[in-house]
Amino acid sequence: MNTRWSALIASAFILTGCAGVPNPQKANFAHCASQFKAYKADNYLLVLQEGDLCLQNNTLPASIQSLVYALQAEAYSGLKRFPEAVTAKEKSMQLAVKPAPRDNLDLSAMYRDAGNPKKALELVQYNLDNRLGEAGKGSGFHMPTYYHLGLALTDLGQYREATEAFSTGLQRQPDYAWAYYARGIAYDHLGDREDAKADFFKFSQIVDKKYVQQEHKAKLAEYGVSLP
Numbered sequence: 001m002n003t004r005w006s007a008l009i010a011s012a013f014i015l016t017g018c019a020g021v022p023n024p025q026k027a028n029f030a031h032c033a034s035q036f037k038a039y040k041a042d043n044y045l046l047v048l049q050e051g052d053l054c055l056q057n058n059t060l061p062a063s064i065q066s067l068v069y070a071l072q073a074e075a076y077s078g079l080k081r082f083p084e085a086v087t088a089k090e091k092s093m094q095l096a097v098k099p100a101p102r103d104n105l106d107l108s109a110m111y112r113d114a115g116n117p118k119k120a121l122e123l124v125q126y127n128l129d130n131r132l133g134e135a136g137k138g139s140g141f142h143m144p145t146y147y148h149l150g151l152a153l154t155d156l157g158q159y160r161e162a163t164e165a166f167s168t169g170l171q172r173q174p175d176y177a178w179a180y181y182a183r184g185i186a187y188d189h190l191g192d193r194e195d196a197k198a199d200f201f202k203f204s205q206i207v208d209k210k211y212v213q214q215e216h217k218a219k220l221a222e223y224g225v226s227l228p
Helices: 003-016 023-040 044-058 062-078 082-095 101-113 117-129 143-155 159-172 177-190 193-206 214-222
Strands: none
Touching: 023 044, 023 062, 044 062, 062 082, 062 101, 082 101, 101 117, 101 143, 117 143, 143 159, 143 177, 159 177, 177 193, 177 214, 193 214
């Protein structure tokens, strides 16, 4: 579960609350709360269902609608319905008072999953060009920006540039296992087996194994690397 959304949703319900709002809104808020509970339980289909009911009649503040669409976008992604995830995320950002730079990174990932790495790269590049670090304008760039940049470049076949992006991110967060794996994939495409193996080995030593899937293990095995 995305803990960032957990905090945002909880704060929104506390600040907005149900007291003093018309009955139709109270009914909608009940579905919003149910959507949040379903999200915490990774029940993606229920997230979509309760989200639709929450948005029914369009009576809620735009800020709450934005968060509901954001959760639906996450649910669509979890269900691998990526074009719908993109649509929901864009609705969320349109309704937000001020979309956060991290929203562009999340949307970039959804565009990549939907098979549009060019648009994914444009979104990350927008943050870079406008100095929109993860914590806001002028805050500097850290692993998330360079990780998404590297993934988009990899999908576009720009493998050398991808390795540079991952390397920059790793300078800022050297314990992020998945950047080693992703850089290893880029090195693999470049035919640089020595550096690829080094990255896959580093990945195997520090990754949280519960997130490693069979496809990752298969790639490691190609290089004689296995999880401890």
